[in-house]
Amino acid sequence: MLDMVKQWIWYDWIMLGLRLIASVSLILTTIRFQEGLALPLWTVIFLEIAAFSIPWVCLQLNYSYYLFAEILLFGGLCIHLTSLFPEAYLTFLVSAFLTAANSAHRSYRWTAPATVFLLPGVFHAVAPSNGYWFMVTYYGLAYVMGFAFHLLIVNHRQNTTIRQQNKVLEQYMSQIERITLAEERNRLSRELHDTVGHAYTSILMGMETLRSELATDTGSQRLDALLELGRQSIEDVRRYLHQMESAQQSRSLVLSLQQLGDEFQAHAQVEVNFSAYGEESPLSRQAKMTFIRCLQESLTNAVRHGQATEITVTLHFGQQYTRLEVQDNGRGMEEWREGFGMNAMKERAMNLQGQVSVYTKPGGGTLVVCNLPRPAEEQADEHIRLLVADDQSFIRESLRTLFDKYPDLNVVGLAEDGEQAVDLCESLQPHVVLLDIDMPRIDGVQATKLIKQQWPHIRVLILTTFQDTDQALDLLRNGADGFLLKSAAPLELAETIRLVHRGGTLIDQEMSHKIFERFEGGIPSPPLKAAADYELTDREVEILQLVAKGLRYKTIASKLNLSDGTVRNYASSAYIKLGVNNREEASQKALDLGIIH
Known part of the structure; x- marks a missing residue:
């Protein structure tokens, strides 16, 4: 009951005030004219208190219960008092106003006749001195005023709902704008990385092969100048790609989540309390965006479906996991029904070997927990031996060049096809093999199967454009340890290699979408x-x-x-x-x- 009172609006207090004034006035008048009562004074006062409190309690539970209690209890009390004091019929005017103000839907069909015509008839029967149509006019005016007050309440509630929905829509628009900008930045980054970056790398490798064919010092100097220009240009492209990251991606996870909560609080007028525990560890861009999207979806669901007024967001940095908890004080639900947004959150987390869990119960709010494994810290003496297999030479050389800046990643061999990759695995014993799918002689699917059969300890990471879902499923069955698109950023590729080397498994989100579509379509x-x-x-x-x-x-x-x-x-x-x-x-x-x- 106390929780209901805390949610009252101004019109609820007005109706309670009117009821209190009417009841107190009635009690004081009864005490003043107690000599004319047919029952003991304490009995009448008890009935008046019951006629005030019982309908009010019913109103907090269900308006239909209130209407019956108001007309029967307060109306019956007024009939008894009118039989003793003919002027007491005026006491029911406040009840007529409140009955109309709290009626809804089809209840008007019986509350209006009962209040305006039936009760005046009873009052006239017990006190004939009161004119019937005179009382009908009085109660009719009181009922009309109550109905007008009811329309004012409905209008206020609708305006409040519209304002809340507008704030949620504004929040959605803000999120969509961020997502659109982020996706466009990522698309441009991938395009530049796949075209300009690879082109520069191929040019550099081609010029390196010409060095032995230049006999003069002048030719060597010109070649050195061209190589320096090419390397400087590709560094400029890389710096440009890093600058294209959105502010949300460049900030730390704590600051990103805190700002997201502050913005949602300002737009949706919901109290959002954010706190972080533990030492913040560096996370991949994909992991950071997973937490951000999880918080966005949880905040929106808490207001839109749970009607929450207070949300607590907690971020824990543990030794093995990073965990995000979003707890709201909404109404909860008996059975959780997952929509598109929640499925997308779970899919993002699963792609990073994590999971999203939801706990809810009616009246107990909802708790959303997003758990992602924390990447193992890079060991100073750790060296990962890599074998790159791709039928395009500029891809192989590009990958070698990209890995040169990571001291723990050592490319020990390059293979032109799957057959050569299998042969090099026997002689070089790499820790991780990066395989393309479409290669001559032996493709990536067969090469993965042969490598896993002979050397189960060698990890296989498929690096591809992912055009054939059937091949991808075959690779999963043959023991592939991870998938990543060739358009992945160098840092993401390096972190994926480290994760796969340490025993983890990772599938790129775009690939998982295609696999799910394959199951849905076939x-x-x-x-x-x-x-x-x-x-x-x-x-x-x-x-x-x-x-x-x-x-x-x-x-x-x-x-x-x-x-x-x-x-x-x-x-x-x-x-x-x-x-x-x-x-x-x-x-x-x-x-x-x-x-x-």
Whole structure:
């Protein structure tokens, strides 16, 4: 009840004030003329207090209950007093006003006749000295004034709703503008990186090969000058690409989330409290944008669906995970229904080996938790041996040039096709192999299969334009440890290599979209269809199969050449999708659905 009173608006206090004034006046008048009462004074005062409080309590629960209680209790009290004091019929004028003000929908069909015509008839019957049509005019005016007050209330509520919706729309427009600008910057960055950057690298490599053919000192000097100009130009392009990052991307995660909360608070007039704990660790651009999008969606849902007035945002920097929690005081819901925005958030997190969880209950608000694994710190003595396989020479040389600025990434070999990549794996024993899909003689799919069969410890990262979803699915089944588009930024590519080298798995978001579209558009076999219905990935199904056999997470990690944490992430994600709490329930449900055998 107290929570309801806290949400009252000015018109609620006006109606309570009128009711208090009418009730107190009635009690004082009763005390003054107590000699004429047919019942004991304390009994009449008790009835007057009940006629005041009971309808008011009913009004907080349901307006229909209030209307019946008001007419029956207060109206009955007024009839009794009118039988003793004919002028007491005027007491019900305030009730007529309040009855009209709190009526709604079809209730007018019976409250208006009962208040304006029926009760005056009863008052006239118990006190014939009161003119019937005179009382009808009085109660009619009171009822009309109450109805006008009701229209004023409705208009105020509608204006408030419109203002709130406008603020939410303004927030949406602001978000869309940011997303559009960010996507356009990313597109231009990819275009420049894929065209100008690779062209410069190819020119540099081509001029390097001409050095042995120049015999004069003048020719060597001119070549050196051209090489210096080319290197300076490509550095200028790289600096330009870094400058194209939006302010949101260049700021720290804490500042970005805090500013987002402040802007939402200003636009939506909702109190947003932000706090961060732990030492902030550097995150990839993809991880940072995942947290930003998660907070944007959670704030909007809290106001739009939960009608929250206060939101608490907490960011935790742990040793292994970075966690974002968004708690609101909204109305919550019995069963959470995920929309497009929430599915997109979960997909972003899963692409980074993380997860998004939602906890809600009616009247208890909603809690959204986004967990992303923290990238392992780079070791000073760590050196990752790389083998690059691509049928385009300028791509190979470009990658070598890009990796030269990272002391922990060492390109030990270059392969022109899958067959040469397999041969070099035997002689060079690289830690990570970067493979293109479309290559002559042996393509990336077959090369991945051969490498994983002979050297399971070698990690395979597919670097491609991702045009063929069937090949991508084959690569997943053959043990590929990650996918990344060739348009990825150098820093993102370097971080992906480190993640894959340490046992993680990463699939680019654009690739995951295409894989989901492949399942939605095709007609998979019954086990694949059952898995697709629950949005289970091939890796999650594989881990469910091994879990059903009773294997422990460490054993599964060793068998699949994954880290223990990665296996736990896959298993946890599969449990959430299946709606189960432990491995026993997951195994049984997967068997019942035919996902595993």
